[in-house]
Amino acid sequence: MSSAMKTVIGVIAVLFAGVLVWMFARGTATDRSSYSLTLREANRNKILLLTVGSEPRTLDPQAAQGVTEHHIIMAMIEGLVAPSINDQAKVVPGMADRWEHNDDYSVWMFHIGEDRKWSNGDSITAHDFVFSYKRMLTASFGAQYAENLYILKGAEEYYNGKTGNFDDVGVKAIDDHNLRIELVGPTPYLLSLVQHDSWLPINPKTILKFGNIDTRDTKWTHAGNYVANGPFIMKTWRPNDVIEVVRNPLYWDAANVKLNGINFYSIENSNTGGRAFQAGQLHKTDQVSLDKVPYYRRMHPELIRIDPYEGVYFYRINISRKVLDNPKVRLALNLAIDRDAIVKNILREDQKPATGFTPPGMGDYTPLNKITYDPERARQLLAEAGYPKGKGFPKFTIHFNTLESHRAIAEAIQQMWKEELGIDVTLENQEWKVYLDTQNSINYDISRSAWIGDFLDPVTFLSMWTAGNGNNNTHWANSKYDALIEQAARTGDPKTRLDILHRAEELFLSELPVVLVYWYTNTYLLQPSVQNWYPLVLGNHNYKYIDLKDEFERAK
Amino acid sequence: MIKIIAGRLFQLIPVLWIILTLTFFMTKIVPGGPFSAERQATPEVIAQLNAYYGLDKPVWQQYLRYLSKVVMFDFGPSYTYQSESVNEVIGRAFPISLQIGTLAFCIALVIGVTAGVIAAANKNKLLDYLPMSISMLGICLPTFVLGPILALVFGLVLKLAPVSGWYGLNYVPLHPAVMPAVTLGLFYAAYIARLTRGGMLDILNQDFIRTARAKGVPEHEIIFRHASRGGLLPVVAFLGPCFAGLISGSFVVEKVFNVPGLGQEFIKSVFNRDYPLILGTVVFFGALIVIFNLVSDVVQLLLDPRSRN
Numbered sequence: 001m002s003s004a005m006k007t008v009i010g011v012i013a014v015l016f017a018g019v020l021v022w023m024f025a026r027g028t029a030t031d032r033s034s035y036s037l038t039l040r041e042a043n044r045n046k047i048l049l050l051t052v053g054s055e056p057r058t059l060d061p062q063a064a065q066g067v068t069e070h071h072i073i074m075a076m077i078e079g080l081v082a083p084s085i086n087d088q089a090k091v092v093p094g095m096a097d098r099w100e101h102n103d104d105y106s107v108w109m110f111h112i113g114e115d116r117k118w119s120n121g122d123s124i125t126a127h128d129f130v131f132s133y134k135r136m137l138t139a140s141f142g143a144q145y146a147e148n149l150y151i152l153k154g155a156e157e158y159y160n161g162k163t164g165n166f167d168d169v170g171v172k173a174i175d176d177h178n179l180r181i182e183l184v185g186p187t188p189y190l191l192s193l194v195q196h197d198s199w200l201p202i203n204p205k206t207i208l209k210f211g212n213i214d215t216r217d218t219k220w221t222h223a224g225n226y227v228a229n230g231p232f233i234m235k236t237w238r239p240n241d242v243i244e245v246v247r248n249p250l251y252w253d254a255a256n257v258k259l260n261g262i263n264f265y266s267i268e269n270s271n272t273g274g275r276a277f278q279a280g281q282l283h284k285t286d287q288v289s290l291d292k293v294p295y296y297r298r299m300h301p302e303l304i305r306i307d308p309y310e311g312v313y314f315y316r317i318n319i320s321r322k323v324l325d326n327p328k329v330r331l332a333l334n335l336a337i338d339r340d341a342i343v344k345n346i347l348r349e350d351q352k353p354a355t356g357f358t359p360p361g362m363g364d365y366t367p368l369n370k371i372t373y374d375p376e377r378a379r380q381l382l383a384e385a386g387y388p389k390g391k392g393f394p395k396f397t398i399h400f401n402t403l404e405s406h407r408a409i410a411e412a413i414q415q416m417w418k419e420e421l422g423i424d425v426t427l428e429n430q431e432w433k434v435y436l437d438t439q440n441s442i443n444y445d446i447s448r449s450a451w452i453g454d455f456l457d458p459v460t461f462l463s464m465w466t467a468g469n470g471n472n473n474t475h476w477a478n479s480k481y482d483a484l485i486e487q488a489a490r491t492g493d494p495k496t497r498l499d500i501l502h503r504a505e506e507l508f509l510s511e512l513p514v515v516l517v518y519w520y521t522n523t524y525l526l527q528p529s530v531q532n533w534y535p536l537v538l539g540n541h542n543y544k545y546i547d548l549k550d551e552f553e554r555a556k
Numbered sequence: 557m558i559k560i561i562a563g564r565l566f567q568l569i570p571v572l573w574i575i576l577t578l579t580f581f582m583t584k585i586v587p588g589g590p591f592s593a594e595r596q597a598t599p600e601v602i603a604q605l606n607a608y609y610g611l612d613k614p615v616w617q618q619y620l621r622y623l624s625k626v627v628m629f630d631f632g633p634s635y636t637y638q639s640e641s642v643n644e645v646i647g648r649a650f651p652i653s654l655q656i657g658t659l660a661f662c663i664a665l666v667i668g669v670t671a672g673v674i675a676a677a678n679k680n681k682l683l684d685y686l687p688m689s690i691s692m693l694g695i696c697l698p699t700f701v702l703g704p705i706l707a708l709v710f711g712l713v714l715k716l717a718p719v720s721g722w723y724g725l726n727y728v729p730l731h732p733a734v735m736p737a738v739t740l741g742l743f744y745a746a747y748i749a750r751l752t753r754g755g756m757l758d759i760l761n762q763d764f765i766r767t768a769r770a771k772g773v774p775e776h777e778i779i780f781r782h783a784s785r786g787g788l789l790p791v792v793a794f795l796g797p798c799f800a801g802l803i804s805g806s807f808v809v810e811k812v813f814n815v816p817g818l819g820q821e822f823i824k825s826v827f828n829r830d831y832p833l834i835l836g837t838v839v840f841f842g843a844l845i846v847i848f849n850l851v852s853d854v855v856q857l858l859l860d861p862r863s864r865n
Contacts, residue, residue, distance in 0.1 A: 433588025
């Protein structure tokens, strides 16, 4: 061997050795911190270990969009009111210690408690809320959920620049502790709404320290900078691994917070999450992979939880397509589906067959029971529409985003339509963003869809079907429907209001620009040592109530 | 030699520019945008966001603006990690992939070369068939099968390694890099073993080896002293891209073991249409591959006098 070669090989070997030594030295030098706890230690130290799925994109409540983000933000930011321990229809005081509204629920007064503080020591005032809502409604900030605040009087005008004066918007600080909210119409569900990320307050001083009111993506959300007002404050944020929050000593109700901290792990792969749970790295997973559900239900029913969840799985129908523009055809397509079979044989997570659009659990709104499995009538309707036994029925495509369970459901529906109605459809899957593009540009025949409610009122499901709504995406429009939704928004009496919404949904179900499939459940694994984790339809757990039993129960 | 290295390093610039330009325009052609979601924001909001990130301008303007930033090594903000820049994302994720990759590389090299040499020295005997069938299995067994099996055995049953996560999981004896590295390393080891065997057999059939045997040189000396130098050339040529590939991370392995490396950032950036992160990682990988190809070329030059002219 030449000497030059020996030198080169020697240098390379030393480099490798260096990297290896560095990595193991680093590994052992890491403090034994709370994110390396075993379950037993975590129970003793009252640190909840859970996964929320994918890595959050931001923890700025006003820029956040997803459920993952919401579940982490919930631990750190508290809204005017907060979720109760076991009933999503009830609320407990949050930043507001009391509130009142006028007779038709269109003007609300919130009294911000004197003892409410930000984690930097500042008192929380009504002005902070005004600033927060101003930031949401500042167009150049580009909050994806700005629309959520349009129920504030004058908000839409301010957002669109029709008025440049925020005083015209229906949110006012009467003084430091009194917040007056004036809405465009009666809003009996406001208390549920204000728990949504888009309605949470942020600390104005912190926002302005890191940028302007409309600067996106600043570093204020990082550990060390994050100013919170909730039960917990951020300690570390290691992207794609863990977000660690610890008890906030300045939280107004700190005495009643049971946990000392929560570690939110981002584990996207449900199989990896399941293994982490089995290995004792987690108290709770965010989901259970489809093939493991029967195993846990049979072998470890004490570890698996299946809760009702506020969501509906359905197919959008592009009603500008010939043949699909006929309501009889659309009803026939709906009646030919045996939803029970899909839920029992494919999903197996106790989902409910969707017999209406709005799922159960929406407060006093009873879900409709209109769409059932009735192949006889489906065939008859199809014949009436001019396609007896499917003769002459054009070949449409069911379009879905690439995922095993979507394919399985589509195949089942394909087969049911073939057997019951004699019609052929093809299946086409697309990558997520392409699929969204296809759906949003209404460039499909039948497209797999889902809708998860934001708050506890049927309008979160029904308002999207008004003409021109950005989430309608079916070309369906009905002026009577729009009038009913409009009328409901002007009705103060809760019961009358729900009756009007019932009429709207009945009208929607008689025209059916959708194929209903099922109402969601939320399936996850939970260690029995976790206390006070009740089923909640919105999945919004107020972490201050959660507790851990100091005992070790192993998952097998 | 210095001239060759300097020349190759100079080539890096046009190569990266071409990669960057092609990727830039490809991301613009692909349907779907960074801000589309199942729940669509209003068109006004989307317009605001596009304006905020300069996506409302004509593509050539975006391209020039981007290029002017890149020459200052500023790859822009990530759309997915809303408070991090692309440089920060690469800066935190690459060291993790580097650790896993380096360990995997060592595993692949040691196991691969050993198995290959043993197989070549025992041509058509049990010690040839055995390592070669195992390596065939290794090539065919995808990492998304091997990974979970290893996690099951070493994580859940033997409790030696964490099944998920990266930071400070020191209640188990093994560093979180070990399982991902073994998963990755075994796959590459199988490939290296086959390359080694092929290269060694080529050389062992040559006249100078026959001469050496005729002169009575012991077999181990023939293999290690005379044959290995030429026989390992194909392996060395493969090692450059292999190392670059290993340290740039593997989406599958990182997902299986939930380690926050660069491989998953790369794939996820494409899923999310996070244009700056796509471009940043592509250029970064491009540079790595060019550099490590160069390193393996240099080593080849040193090993093989014929290629020096």
